[in-house]
Amino acid sequence: MELTVDHLGLAIAGKNVLQDVSFRWQQGQVLGLVGRNGVGKTTLMRTLTDQYRAQQGGVFLGDAALCHHPALRQQLLYIDPVNLFFKHNTLAQISRYFAETYEQFDAGRFARLAADHDLPMGKQYGELSKGYQALVVMALDLASNVPFVCLDEPFDGLDLFIREAIVKNVIAAVANEDRSFLIASHDLRELDGLADRVLFLRNGTISHDYDLESLREKAVKLQLVFKDAEIPQVVRVHGQILNVRGRVLEVLFKDYDPVVEAAVKAAEPVLAAPLPLELSDLFRSEYQDNEGERVHG
Numbered sequence: 001m002e003l004t005v006d007h008l009g010l011a012i013a014g015k016n017v018l019q020d021v022s023f024r025w026q027q028g029q030v031l032g033l034v035g036r037n038g039v040g041k042t043t044l045m046r047t048l049t050d051q052y053r054a055q056q057g058g059v060f061l062g063d064a065a066l067c068h069h070p071a072l073r074q075q076l077l078y079i080d081p082v083n084l085f086f087k088h089n090t091l092a093q094i095s096r097y098f099a100e101t102y103e104q105f106d107a108g109r110f111a112r113l114a115a116d117h118d119l120p121m122g123k124q125y126g127e128l129s130k131g132y133q134a135l136v137v138m139a140l141d142l143a144s145n146v147p148f149v150c151l152d153e154p155f156d157g158l159d160l161f162i163r164e165a166i167v168k169n170v171i172a173a174v175a176n177e178d179r180s181f182l183i184a185s186h187d188l189r190e191l192d193g194l195a196d197r198v199l200f201l202r203n204g205t206i207s208h209d210y211d212l213e214s215l216r217e218k219a220v221k222l223q224l225v226f227k228d229a230e231i232p233q234v235v236r237v238h239g240q241i242l243n244v245r246g247r248v249l250e251v252l253f254k255d256y257d258p259v260v261e262a263a264v265k266a267a268e269p270v271l272a273a274p275l276p277l278e279l280s281d282l283f284r285s286e287y288q289d290n291e292g293e294r295v296h297g
Ligand SMILES: Nc1ncnc2c1ncn2[C@@H]1O[C@H](COP(=O)(O)OP(=O)(O)OP(=O)(O)O)[C@@H](O)[C@H]1O
Pocket: 012, 013, 017, 035, 036, 037, 038, 039, 040, 041, 042, 043, 044
């Protein structure tokens, strides 16, 4: 099964928050959704799940538009942490509500996840700490058995052990149940280890859609030092400067083919050392607008 987001557009109060957002999401895939604050990540999740009605484009499961087939909503879940209706309900009540609403909801699994983290079923959601509230949302997401799940900042406020438990559960759900997650997060390190693809949201659209495995086969991050202050042509044309400290440059080459490699060698760097490539490097390269070049010049 595949979910297709097709030319989605939405303006709020005269501002185009989403403009022509398109991407494909295969069942069993984990997609990261990243972008600067206020760029529209939450709005995209709300629009995918029809909380906000798209003004252009649509969301399709196979060939069926979600907005024309309400039954398909069983296949896509977004528990909006801001607009929760169950703040004054106990976990037991919330579990019953989900069991009524989602055919595949596994109340036993929800109870087990709650017990694993010492969450009493008689406690009201609103009485829990922020981290435990996030944990309840995650437990509902997992127990729902819905194939496509949107997670909005799922790691926010969680301590190391709970975070590790959640990551383990997400990985197991993908591997064993063919579940699919779209994860909006500012925690790039956590996403790095989880996502198959990462979507960058910028100016209301998906500016980049990176397959992390194939990117890592082609891309290289180098620490470079050149004798002259002037930055060689190969760095300017094929690289993106992520960081500058004196003469030391950190440069991302997204397509480090033999021709680029030879050109870097020909520029005779005093130092050329590979560095581990992280998602935060891609984030920096996407949003920093050649800050490095200006500093160096
Ligand atoms: N109901 C609303 N009324 C008015 N403006 C809204 C509403 N919902 C979203 N917006 C606006 O849409 C834009 C995108 O907000 P959104 O919360 O989707 O961003 P975000 O990428 O999730 O941000 P963050 O990373 O800070 O959580 C913002 O300018 C926000 O003010």
